[in-house]
Amino acid sequence: MAEYMAEGKQPEVLFWVGCAGSFDDRAKKITKAFVKLLNKANVDFAVLGTEESCTGDPAKRAGNEFLFQMQAVTNIEVLNAYEIKKIVTTCPHCFNTLKNEYPGLGGQYEVMHHTQFLKSLLSDGRLTIEGGEFKGKRITFHDPCYLGRANNVYEAPRDLIRKLDAELVEMKSCKSRGLCCGAGGAQMFKEPEKGDKDINVERTEQALETQPEIIAAGCPFCNTMMTDGVKAKEKEASVQVMDIAELIANAEDL
Amino acid sequence: MNFIPNIVFAIALIIGIGYFARNVKKLIRNIKLGRGKDVSDNKSQRWKNMTMIALGQSKMVKRPIAGILHVVVYVGFVIINIEVLEIIIDGLFGTHRIFSSIGPLYGVLIGSFEILAALVFVSVIIFWLRRNVIKLKRFWNAEMTSWPKNDANYILYFEMVLMTLFLVMNATDVSFQAMDSGNVISQYLVPLFNGLSDSTLHFIERSAWWLHILGILVFLNYLYFSKHLHILLAFPNTYYGRVNHKGEFDNLEAVTNEVKMMMDPNVDPFAAPAEGTESVMPEKFGASDVKDLNWVQLLNAYTCTECGRCTSECPANQTGKKLSPRKIMMDTRDRLEEVGKNIDANKGEFKEDGKQLLDDYITREELWACTSCNACVEACPVSIDPLSIILDMRRYLVMEQSAAPVELNNMMTNIENNGAPWPYNQMDRLNWKNE
Numbered sequence: 001m002a003e004y005m006a007e008g009k010q011p012e013v014l015f016w017v018g019c020a021g022s023f024d025d026r027a028k029k030i031t032k033a034f035v036k037l038l039n040k041a042n043v044d045f046a047v048l049g050t051e052e053s054c055t056g057d058p059a060k061r062a063g064n065e066f067l068f069q070m071q072a073v074t075n076i077e078v079l080n081a082y083e084i085k086k087i088v089t090t091c092p093h094c095f096n097t098l099k100n101e102y103p104g105l106g107g108q109y110e111v112m113h114h115t116q117f118l119k120s121l122l123s124d125g126r127l128t129i130e131g132g133e134f135k136g137k138r139i140t141f142h143d144p145c146y147l148g149r150a151n152n153v154y155e156a157p158r159d160l161i162r163k164l165d166a167e168l169v170e171m172k173s174c175k176s177r178g179l180c181c182g183a184g185g186a187q188m189f190k191e192p193e194k195g196d197k198d199i200n201v202e203r204t205e206q207a208l209e210t211q212p213e214i215i216a217a218g219c220p221f222c223n224t225m226m227t228d229g230v231k232a233k234e235k236e237a238s239v240q241v242m243d244i245a246e247l248i249a250n251a252e253d254l
Numbered sequence: 255m256n257f258i259p260n261i262v263f264a265i266a267l268i269i270g271i272g273y274f275a276r277n278v279k280k281l282i283r284n285i286k287l288g289r290g291k292d293v294s295d296n297k298s299q300r301w302k303n304m305t306m307i308a309l310g311q312s313k314m315v316k317r318p319i320a321g322i323l324h325v326v327v328y329v330g331f332v333i334i335n336i337e338v339l340e341i342i343i344d345g346l347f348g349t350h351r352i353f354s355s356i357g358p359l360y361g362v363l364i365g366s367f368e369i370l371a372a373l374v375f376v377s378v379i380i381f382w383l384r385r386n387v388i389k390l391k392r393f394w395n396a397e398m399t400s401w402p403k404n405d406a407n408y409i410l411y412f413e414m415v416l417m418t419l420f421l422v423m424n425a426t427d428v429s430f431q432a433m434d435s436g437n438v439i440s441q442y443l444v445p446l447f448n449g450l451s452d453s454t455l456h457f458i459e460r461s462a463w464w465l466h467i468l469g470i471l472v473f474l475n476y477l478y479f480s481k482h483l484h485i486l487l488a489f490p491n492t493y494y495g496r497v498n499h500k501g502e503f504d505n506l507e508a509v510t511n512e513v514k515m516m517m518d519p520n521v522d523p524f525a526a527p528a529e530g531t532e533s534v535m536p537e538k539f540g541a542s543d544v545k546d547l548n549w550v551q552l553l554n555a556y557t558c559t560e561c562g563r564c565t566s567e568c569p570a571n572q573t574g575k576k577l578s579p580r581k582i583m584m585d586t587r588d589r590l591e592e593v594g595k596n597i598d599a600n601k602g603e604f605k606e607d608g609k610q611l612l613d614d615y616i617t618r619e620e621l622w623a624c625t626s627c628n629a630c631v632e633a634c635p636v637s638i639d640p641l642s643i644i645l646d647m648r649r650y651l652v653m654e655q656s657a658a659p660v661e662l663n664n665m666m667t668n669i670e671n672n673g674a675p676w677p678y679n680q681m682d683r684l685n686w687k688n689e
């Protein structure tokens with residue numbers, strides 16, 4: 001982004017990579033797949049790089065409002081200095097925080113989840129999707145809480161899966177009644193409380209009931225939880241967990 | 255002497271309504287113990303929510319069996335109460351079926367009341383079977399101790415008895431049966447009373463009439479002590495409920511002021527507050543007791559009818575953790591009522607009782623099991639938000655007590671030091687580009 005600024009240019013959109021997308025080995029693959037799609041569609045985008053910092057989502061959900069607002073105010077200063085208008089992110093937690101919680105602290109942006117952004121590229125004719133290797137495959141989509149229930153985005157990811165000519169199968173609890181993967185509310189960073197079962201295993205069992213070949217996700221944390229769940233059920237040989245961006249990038253052989 | 259029944263009726267009415275009004279005042283006082291919350295925004299959306307969710311029962315029917323049965327009982331309750339108006343006029347002025355003078359329409363009205371009364375009776379029986387014979391899991395969770403279970407059954411018995419009295423009253427009303435208009439259901443009950451003299455029939459009819467209206471007055475006063483308050487509070491609760499996206503958690507204003515002060519180099523942190531301005535610092539961050547919650551959250555607690563849809567959708571509860579969103583609401587109400595009684599007993603002043611909502615009612619283990627997934631908020635048919643209470647209590651634990659689980663403290667330290675929840679260097683953020 002600093003380079004754009006130095007040249008006096010504004011990108012079409014800022015890609016907010018997020019902590020998982022920057023550091024987590026699995027999530028970095030999602031980041032790269034999405035970047036390939038942006039490049040293919042000739043989207044003029046920038047990233048903040050080393051100037052990006054955690055949105056503060058996990059701190060806020062854990063109850064640390066001070067830390068959240070410190071992070072938010074710092075990020076907003078950077079974003080406003082670069083005169084950012086539009087942001088796209090591959091993480092529903094960053095999406096929710098930037099879209100809903102930053103405006104009250106002085107950060108007004110148009111924020112899109114990457115599935116929404118990809119869908120808009122598609123309808124503008126800037127990106128085409130062909131089924132490729134996913135034609136006819138059984139794919140089930142796990143709704144991320146912070147994309148679905150929290151922001152009522154249910155159809156964009158499903159429309160993209162349908163475009164792959166894949167067979168979209170729904171779990172018994174999906175959309176507004178989708179079960180959480182177990183990572184939200186800062187649970188990702190701690191051991192679960194005592195119970196009969198881990199939430200990600202319960203959710204993976206629901207996904208496996210649909211006999212999918214692929215479990216599609218739209219969140220790096222859900223991705224991790226579901227991948228662990230599939231391993232716990234010893235199904236990793238037959239069932240893959242993939243982000244929507246990866247599905248499309250792979251179909252296009254990028 | 256002929257006036258005695260009218261006077262007795264008027265006295266019963268005044269006592270019944272008066273005692274209820276007194277308790278409503280207490281209820282409002284208790285709700286106002288909460289912190290302020292501005293709800294003057296989005297008026298049209300709020301009206302729409304109330305119309306759709308409370309009046310239109312849109313969320314109830316998401317679960318079709320319970321939903322449709324509930325609609326029957328709800329519509330029955332509202333419509334049959336038109337009859338209560340007639341009963342009150344008759345009772346006060348000593349008339350008999352004053353509205354029957356309106357002609358054939360009266361038969362249509364009473365006929366529809368009778369059909370609804372029968373449908374309500376059947377629905378209530380099914381509700382009772384679901385609770386006590388089929389034993390649906392959500393009615394038997396840990397927080398469903400003896401009082402919540404009994405409370406639910408008492409309400410069902412009340413409704414069964416009231417509906418029966420209404421139909422018996424019509425069946426034994428000789429002149430009403432002679433009209434043969436509107437007795438769609440009660441005519442089938444008439445044979446039960448065959449062979450009784452007119453005076454006995456009249457006695458049964460009068461008894462049913464009196465028990466019916468007195469039963470309604472008792473039931474009205476039972477509401478305040480019961481989970482059944484939802485029949486009234488569902489309306490304000492859906493109006494004052496959330497109007498923004500569920501993912502948006504409020505930004506604490508007191509914290510914003512602090513953060514701004516920290517970021518602004520021109521602020522003198524040791525400056526005395528300007529003359530005439532009051533310190534805006536709250537007593538504490540987050541909530542450890544009911545008075546730290548806002549009044550909408552307290553209204554939520556009184557509105558909860560303990561149906562358990564929230565708990566049955568909760569991922570933590572489904573996997574055997576202690577957290578139950580319904581228990582959060584029940585605990586909040588129990589503690590609020592305890593505080594209210596304390597105030598009553600101490601001449602309007604709360605006397606410190608060494609108890610609070612945190613630990614004495616809601617444990618930390620419950621609070622930390624929440625994934626903030628909003629399933630409970632989505633599931634609630636009357637717009638209750640248990641998640642907001644969980645978050646406020648976490649805020650108290652973290653900001654006032656520094657009592658987060660150790661792994662979360664590590665996560666927060668990482669965010670503070672290197673801008674990510676994991677211990678990676680911020681300078682490595684763009685490394686993925688070259689990998």
